[in-house]
Amino acid sequence: MTSEEALQKFGLPAAPEDRDEIRRLLALEIERERQGESGEEMLRTLCLQLFSLGYPEDALLIWEAKQSSFNAGYGLDIQFVCGAGLTVTKDYLSQSSVLESSAILQYLAACDQAGDFAKWTPQVTIEHYRSYYGL
Structure with a gap:
């Protein structure tokens, strides 16, 4: 599947009923990225679609995708981690027992302090990428 096909199949924003399939495809794409076989655009598209939910x-x-390679680390927007919004995401992560949660929280705090979330909302990101993809 290509990025364009994913956009046609799942849309932007994606439909909640497609969440499991998007997650499955993203997990496969993360493995491909770790092996140096992925195309960054497909990784970005799937992260964006999952974010949009x-x-x-x-x-x-989404953090796992961002950490899957050097290029993904810089190419995937940190805002993708916050599809539920910055505050809700931070609250969720602060209560999570998953080891990576504290690293994500630290990264988010640094990005927030640097202004990466100034005047930002999930809808702003969705609209930006709808324009980017010509939707």
């Missing part, structure tokens, strides 16, 4: 627990999988 707004589930705070998806922050962990």
Whole structure:
């Protein structure tokens, strides 16, 4: 599947009923990225579609995608981790027992302090990428 096909199939924002399939495809794409076989655009598209659903627990999988390679680390927006919004995501992560949660919280705090979330909302990101993809 290509990025364009994913956009056609799942849309932006994606539909909640497609969440499990998007998560499954993203997990496969993360493995491909770790092996140096992925295309960054597909990784970005799937992260964006999952982000668009707004589930705070998806922050962990999106973070995993961001950490899957050097290029993904810089190429995937940190805002993708916060589909439920910055405050809700931070609240979820602060209560999570997953080891990576504290690292994500520290990274988010640094990005927030640097102004990466100034005047930001999930809808701003969705609209930006709808324009980017010509939707």
